[in-house]
Amino acid sequence: MAKAWIPLGLFLVLAVTVTDSRAASPTAATASGQLAGKSATVEGVALDEFLGIPFAAPPVGALRWKPPQPAPAWQGVRQAQAFGAQCMQLGLYDDMMFRSKGMAEDCLFLNVWAPAAHTGGKLPVLVYFYGGGFNAGDGSEKRYDGASMATRGIVTVTVNYRLGVFGFLAHPALTAESPEHASGNYGLLDQTAALQWVKANIAAFGGDPAQVTIAGESAGSMSVSGHMASKLSRGLFARAIGESGAMFAPLAPPDRAAGEALTELFATAIGKPSIAELRAMSAKELLEATRIQKNFHFGPIIDGRFLTQSPEKTFQTHQQTDVPLLLGSNSQEGACAELLNDSPPSAKNYRQYVTSRFGASAGKVLAQYPANSDAQALQSCTDLATDLHIAHSTWRWMAWQHRNGKAPVWFYYYAQPRPATRKPVPGQRPDAGAVHSAEIEYALGNLDGNLVYAWTDADRTTSHVMQSYFANFIIHGDPNGKGLPAWPAVAEQGGGLLRQTIDAHTRTEVDPHSARHAALQSVIEEEAKSEQ
Template sequence: MKLFVFAALLAVPLVPATAIAQTKTAPATDLTRNRVQTANGPLEGATAASGIHEFKGVPFAAPPIGGLRWREPQPVKNWTTVRSAKQFGPRAMQLPLFGDMNFRSDGVSEDCLYLNVWTPAKTGREKLPVLVYFYGGGFVAGDGSEPRYDGESMARRGIVAVTVNYRLGVFGFLAHPELTKESPHHASGNYGFLDQSAALRWVQQNIAAFGGDPKQVTIAGESAGSMSVSAQMASPLSKALFARAIGESGSMLNTSFGPVPLAEAEQTGVAFATSLGAGSLAALRALPAQQLLEATGKPGTARFAPTLDGYFFTKMPTATFVASEQARVPLLVGWNSQEMGYQALLGQDQPTVANYTKTLQKLYGDQAAAAQKAYPATTDAEVEQAATDLAGDRFIAYSTWKWAEMQQQTGGQPVYRYLYARPRPAMTPEMGNATAGLAGGVVKQAADAPKAPPAKGAVHSAEIEYALGNLSTNKVYAWTPDDRQVSNTLQTYFANFIKTGNPNGAGLPTWPQASSGQVLRIDVKTQAEPDKTRPRYLFMEQQRSR
């Protein structure tokens, strides 16, 4: 693209995030013809065999390309003729990192700010509860078209379901001094979070036309998506845009994933630009998107983390929760029984007491005895579970616990906590030589690589298909009647919570609030149990404060 075109794009005025939702409200719509009038223009979707109406590839912000690369999302240009909404839009720029990700999207592109809606409504006057789901993938991968997030099953339960795309990696989280300078908010980074916030404003403005109730919006997500939910709860830009929240394995509270101070993030951005020979922001914006993407995959390239930018995050998320300044909404939150394997802690070493003790001493020094007390293992047979617990807590469970703990203390609303413990079943025979990756951290394995031992617990991301009623979309595993039972139980809890803010309902084991000291263990036999893990997380708290 010629330089004068870039100069013209750079001259596009920046609109504050609060302005992306226009004042005009979309009128009620007759959905029987799959026609919806949004605030930006008319859409035509399709009807699934189940009768659910589907609207895919709906733009909620202008394409963040050219001069809009690394700017907060801008308003969509209105259209007057009917726009087809029958195909998923492109997914955000990303490398093929995770073996469990399957996409139905229209390729990869910077032009990625699209969302998808599934609704059972017949008119725009039904005021149904709404689920907005953010995908996981470590803020470097993922897409709203992934079958495991499909909204049809939730829609069949009387919920308007929405999946949202947001920018990833260098496109979603680059900070740079020149970006900070040009921003009216003196902020840079967090564009992926700002995309999510813009989508929530779109939902507030438009979801009634799809039969949804903007006053009954639940935001949810897993892994990076769960971190995103906690981020939106902490941000003053978003905390009034939803009524309930669900977090599955991940939060922005007390995590090593950020946010990092703006000055630090800016220097990371400068170093990245320098490595590409881009001495200015204009030169960086002029580089092809594919070149930027490929550069992020080179060894030694820094991770682009969420940033304490003073705009999306006005303070560290934990501090926001301590001050009771977060979204004061009911929270359903939990994690899985095997978020990480013991190998993440012990490496190639065998799970023996000697190796475990050596690892604890390396990690915790003079606190190794305290670690051993919190994660006890006195025999070789106990080491595997203790190391698995510690690895999972260090990875993601502790930060999720911290979120639940703080919302319980300062959120003024009920918190419901779960431990998901159902291991996946065996793979189907045709998939026996394939390896299923994890949404938060396992790269797809070659077919001839050594196979990892079968999981004894529920691995990271394993609950997604169960919770959203999408077991049938995953052909890797040989699902059993027990799996379908667990899925029905978990999805029913989720649906009840989305509708009322309380997961309990007829035919379900009672799920007490976390304030009772109990946690719901979800498996073939689902039941509330006393929380015996608190000493582990208090140990983590102590280490955090050292």
């Protein structure tokens, strides 16, 4: 039976950041040199902020498409009061609000928010990886701001990593020059380098290198699943949080041969067939080439270094880093229009799509995503788009860790729709469900950094609960805490698995979607066997 919870509305506090009046800039000593940050006060808590810290050498020139190298040391005190450049990317998403100044290939910077009274290096640490399809994003985005989490006693870090063609190009020549006979996944190697930097330096900011939680949304969540699977990341984190996304089917990474073949087609298309010619291009020229050749999408592969086999196989054989895991997805991750190419969402059109996409397995899909009326077809189509887009991969990650891991798993279903916008367009309606990426501001306590939406008391209640769950997990390895609806770890009950539905009335339920995910898993695995 579901546990209903009525919000008390006692914690509707605006998060406001102001410059602190303390005269001296906070300082921190890292392995590369001394840093001078800036002071801030958030919700009455004094914080130290260190922005734009280089954690690796600039990946330019001969270091383009090389694993990240150590950051060079500097003399004197380096100013760390402004965000570093964002990594090279096309302007793909209109909801990304960057605070960095410009874009450059020299972009491997991270940012730290810490309580000002830190001593002894014993505070828990959150390292957050942004989303953006491995082709966009930046650690300066307002929704990832670390100040609110820092007020909870958590040293919070956001990390830049190389994107798109700069971060994920594989090439036979790169493979040949690699001691590990690997190429690709440079963006993921950047993340690993950042975690190594955190292990070596975070005590200088009050953080405990033995209490690091890695987290991320979308591509960042997929990255977290990859770090749990990668041997390179062992010993660099103690807990993991995934928000919508995993490197599991249908988002499993292809092998290196496929990545190399994609690069060779791209290089031929732009008339730069050799790696020397590609390296000789300016960053702007290379980025513009990806704009023109827009059918080439560079992302994670089984490169032979960061990943030596599919992450799903790693979890199936219990070779993953087995740490407490908190993860989930949103109620409306996808839209029916993505499947039907903007055709009317009728039962007829939807059934035609399912038959075309799944062939002999169409009946099994329609049994779980039915279309007995146009209204039902629209909901089923939206659910199927949600699962194929990202929710099903997240469910598989949860299921395999629950089945084959020893550490506990907490699984959520985020269902709070965003409210109306402050300046609604005529005819505009709020989303019926929680769309992809909608939970970020709620989870990190950053509603007030997003001025697009007219946040309500229900939104602030939801944010308080979700951020508290996250903070408790980061601090204690368990999301539960005083004043919160109880959240049991994943367990079998009533023919399904327990999950926490998070919205204005957060509650525990038996996952009603287990059957549809199991059916979809079976269909996807059958397709994979037929393609072998």
